[in-house]
Amino acid sequence: xxxxPVTTRRxxxxxxxxxxxxxxxxxxxxxxxxxxxxxxxxxxxQSLDDLxxxxxxxxxxxxxxxxxxxxxxxVDRIKELKGL
Numbered sequence: 567x568x569x570x571p572v573t574t575r576r577x578x579x580x581x582x583x584x585x586x587x588x589x590x591x592x593x594x595x596x597x598x599x600x601x602x603x604x605x606x607x608x609x610x611x612q613s614l615d616d617l618x619x620x621x622x623x624x625x626x627x628x629x630x631x632x633x634x635x636x637x638x639x640x641v642d643r644i645k646e647l648k649g650l
Contacts, residue, residue, distance in 0.1 A: 583606065
């Protein structure tokens with residue numbers, strides 16, 4: 567299915583965030599940048615309209631939930647580092 571340019575961009579934002587690996591460093595700035603990219607991906611996927619099929623909609627929803635899980639992990643790690 568061909569999507570609008572905005573939908574394509576939003577899907578791309580989500581995909582880029584999903585491809586990022588959790589930083590293996592304790593560098594707080596890298597973790598913050600990672601967290602921010604996850605947030606952008608979450609927001610993009612939340613902003614999607616109907617993708618034309620239940621499967622596509624479910625896949626986008628599942629991707630958003632995965633990004634939210636990673637986001638929470640990043641936030642927790644940042645909090646840990648601030649407490650050191």
